[in-house]
Amino acid sequence: MNNHLLPHVTAILAISLNGKISIDTNTPARFSSTEDLAHLEVQISLCDAIVFGANTLRAYGTSLTIKNPQLLERRKKESKPPQPLHIVCSASGNLNPDWSFFAQPLPRALLTNEIGKNNWLKLLQSQKLIAEKKTFFEHFFLSNNKVKWQETLIKLRALKYHKIAILGGAKLISSLLKENLIDDIWLTVCPVIIGQEDAPNLIDNSLFHEGENLFKLKKILELRQIGNEIFVHYLIKNRD
Numbered sequence: 001m002n003n004h005l006l007p008h009v010t011a012i013l014a015i016s017l018n019g020k021i022s023i024d025t026n027t028p029a030r031f032s033s034t035e036d037l038a039h040l041e042v043q044i045s046l047c048d049a050i051v052f053g054a055n056t057l058r059a060y061g062t063s064l065t066i067k068n069p070q071l072l073e074r075r076k077k078e079s080k081p082p083q084p085l086h087i088v089c090s091a092s093g094n095l096n097p098d099w100s101f102f103a104q105p106l107p108r109a110l111l112t113n114e115i116g117k118n119n120w121l122k123l124l125q126s127q128k129l130i131a132e133k134k135t136f137f138e139h140f141f142l143s144n145n146k147v148k149w150q151e152t153l154i155k156l157r158a159l160k161y162h163k164i165a166i167l168g169g170a171k172l173i174s175s176l177l178k179e180n181l182i183d184d185i186w187l188t189v190c191p192v193i194i195g196q197e198d199a200p201n202l203i204d205n206s207l208f209h210e211g212e213n214l215f216k217l218k219k220i221l222e223l224r225q226i227g228n229e230i231f232v233h234y235l236i237k238n239r240d
């Protein structure tokens, strides 16, 4: 794989001490601190695009926008738009136009397939929303039924999205990890233990085959403690 054709991909997540990312799939993860939210905002501000899975959007109904004036100023100086492109990954296109996400002041894209795109457009049509000439997304990136990640990332890099953050959830992270497409990961280890039976793990184990069960990370790039949380930045793969 020619790494130079790929954007830089960083995963960013908060995890419980026992490796869970939420209480259940339908629930937003609200167990990290305001420092973690500020950290997430900084990391997002360094990106040209961020990607999240449809279940994550279903759980939150909204996305994190950059509000910190210093971060906005820095983006302006670097001739970047105020907000990175927010890319929702959904094979089904089964999303809700009433979510606050669609009213947030940010550029949006849908990464889907022909069926998913048609489902979304049909839904808008049925709610007479298409008549307002709104598709709610500025861009549609189309792939096969299952996203071909390498192809998609190469396309994004060619469109000048050089730095991309993957914000979860487990299914999305797993599909990229499997293909060795994540460069590094920021984890915020939070002082909670989640005992719920169906609580999602950092990765979705069902998406891995036998023999794919051990991923050794290269090294720690940064490590700090703020309050009772540990912020750790791991290198997953070397570029060359």
Ligand SMILES: NC(=O)c1ccc[n+]([C@@H]2O[C@H](COP(=O)([O-])OP(=O)(O)OC[C@H]3O[C@@H](n4cnc5c(N)ncnc54)[C@H](OP(=O)(O)O)[C@@H]3O)[C@@H](O)[C@H]2O)c1
Residues within 6 Å of the ligand: 012, 013, 014, 015, 020, 021, 022, 023, 024, 025, 026, 027, 028, 029, 052, 053, 054, 055, 056, 057, 059, 089, 090, 091, 092, 093, 094, 145, 146, 147, 167, 168, 169, 170, 171, 172, 173, 175, 200, 204
């Ligand atoms: N702690 C944290 O930092 C953090 C961050 C983000 C999310 N979360 C939590 O994570 C949970 C959601 O995670 P999750 O694993 O259930 O779901 P997810 O990865 O957010 O979303 C899964 C959905 O995204 C689409 N998708 C993902 N990968 C795909 C692929 N390779 N090809 C095509 N479509 C793909 C599909 O959408 P369709 O179903 O529409 O086809 C799939 O059902 C929530 O509880 C949320 O709170 C936690």
